[in-house]
Amino acid sequence: xxxxxxxxxxxxxxxxxxxCPSCGNPVNQxxxxxxTPVPKRDLAGPLFGGGVLIILGVSFWLATSxxxxxxxxxxxxxxxxxxxxxxxxxxxxxxxxxxxxITGGIVLLAIGIIAILAWNYSLSNWWPLVLIVLGLVxxxxxxxxxxxxxx
Ligand SMILES: [Zn+2]
Numbered sequence: 001x002x003x004x005x006x007x008x009x010x011x012x013x014x015x016x017x018x019x020c021p022s023c024g025n026p027v028n029q030x031x032x033x034x035x036t037p038v039p040k041r042d043l044a045g046p047l048f049g050g051g052v053l054i055i056l057g058v059s060f061w062l063a064t065s066x067x068x069x070x071x072x073x074x075x076x077x078x079x080x081x082x083x084x085x086x087x088x089x090x091x092x093x094x095x096x097x098x099x100x101x102i103t104g105g106i107v108l109l110a111i112g113i114i115a116i117l118a119w120n121y122s123l124s125n126w127w128p129l130v131l132i133v134l135g136l137v138x139x140x141x142x143x144x145x146x147x148x149x150x151x
Pocket of ligand 1: 006007008009010011020021022023024025
């Protein structure tokens with residue numbers, strides 16, 4: 001980050017300082033925002049809560065309208081939930097926070113996709129496949145989330 005320059009003595013002033021450390025001149029000109037830092041509103045919670053409800057509503061709607069079977073609607077819900085978690089994890093990682101939701105999201109998405117495929121192709125013994133894919137997902141997402149996260 002750029003240090004500001006004191007308008008009185010010309011020395012560098014740390015960004016979070018209200019007064020010049022050298023001469024005590026108040027340095028509020030030019031960068032008023034940094035004096036009263038407005039904490040970024042964490043939208044992750046509301047967005048996630050709203051997203052869950054929307055996905056639940058959409059999957060229910062698909063089932064009630066006959067687009068998908070009631071026996072498989074939960075897989076669509078899990079898949080949507082997974083995508084939501086992935087987005088949350090990516091936005092977390094961008095702001096330097098824990099990118100853990102990515103792993104959980106990919107796991108849920110994988111379960112959803114496999115269940116939907118298994119349903120469509122009438123596979124009965126698909127659960128072992130889920131475990132295998134989940135194992136791979138956990139490993140791969142661990143590597144990916146480490147790459148996304150700024151360190
Ligand atoms: Zn000064």
